[in-house]
Amino acid sequence: MAQSDTVDRILDAAEELFAERGFAETSLRMITSKAGVNLAAVNYHFGSKNSLIQSVFARFLTPFSATLESEFDELEARPGDRQLTVEEILGALTGSAVRMPQRNEWGISIFMRLLGLAYTQSQGHLREFLEDEYREVFSRFMSLLKRATPELSPVDRYWRIQFMLGATAFTMSSSDALRDILQTKTGVETPIQEIAARLIPFLAAGMQAPELMRTPRAEASVI
Amino acid sequence: MAQSDTVDRILDAAEELFAERGFAETSLRMITSKAGVNLAAVNYHFGSKNSLIQSVFARFLTPFSATLESEFDELEARPGDRQLTVEEILGALTGSAVRMPQRNEWGISIFMRLLGLAYTQSQGHLREFLEDEYREVFSRFMSLLKRATPELSPVDRYWRIQFMLGATAFTMSSSDALRDILQTKTGVETPIQEIAARLIPFLAAGMQAPELMRTPRAEASVI
């Protein structure tokens, strides 16, 4: 085991297995055998499986949120104070994901997939951890989005942010997509940037769609 | 146990627990104790946990897809052959969900949440089962959507359908939302129809957004 790179080997293996199979479906024995370390190493270095999960996310999210903050700084410090567009704000997100120092070529895919799982699998401890740890960046993103969509009612804005989150997290967490991506890792690059590029116009258009008119006619066309 | 309503009691309990906690996180012992039946009853009546999961879906999806088929029939049989809109097609989906005979007032929420889980949790057997069982309705929906968005390239249409699915399934499967919905079950009705009503303009706008222009300028604004 050379010198103690045990911690990193565990994090690498866990990250990949979690992304492939989810949290509950990945056992510590799978992780440690893939990492080539002893079973007890996880509890020795991380304390528990739950805090291993949190560590996997922290390793991703801390540099990502730092990059995102500076991306937001740039956007807001531009000459003239014209309004930011939804596209620009969403672009900052994917831009940060791409710019962020990558551990390997399909790092972004795994990152997105894990984010999707985080919201999808009901891991109470993870949700609390993420909300506590990255509250700042998230609320900054929210207020930027609020300024970019002044015409939306708060309740519609709330729901549409949920919709965006859903489209993104779900798409990224679809295991088939991941399989395809990993399968094409022989190609020049992962198509994840392309998915993001296709996603942004969809989200931006949805975000800025006219609000539902509450007339009888519109009502009837909707139920 | 009156007469043998054991099967239904198991299905009811399983459906609710699966929606709350996911498949892997719900044990047969939780299900049978909630249903008030013996542990062995599941394996006796359903054979295995996996086929119990499939039965839960079949009980939902079979009447739903029947309703949806007839809704599609109505749409297509309208006088004059003007083009269907995306809103109308999506409306048929939510319309079917609402019209479908409900077992209880928050049946739709649970139904949507389960659908989200089905795509999200990597249950290979479930995917196969759903694809085999409901292939027809799904491909009919796809071809309707294709006729409603002739300007889209096939690859963009494919991804945008994924995005729609994601926004819907994710929103409906957000456990917080479910908790709120169940919490307000004392109120007049579940707000799920309202969510659907807010969702449709978002999805329709996203679906019909102009495709990404592959010019250097647009490229730069996106990465």
Add this chain to the structure above:
DNA sequence: GTGTGTTTTAAACATACGTTTAAAGCAAAA
């Protein structure tokens, strides 16, 4: 080289899971 604090190891622990078994219970037919 000895001693010390950290890391790794193999083994066991307690618990939970899905599934199976064999006996008991039960309703309707003979």
Add this chain to the structure above:
DNA sequence: TTTTGCTTTAAACGTATGTTTAAAACACAC
């Protein structure tokens, strides 16, 4: 009443999980 077929029951099975233990191995300062 006895028999028959289906259903329910309590108990056990085998396996897998996360976690803990105590000894061994190791690296490094003295």
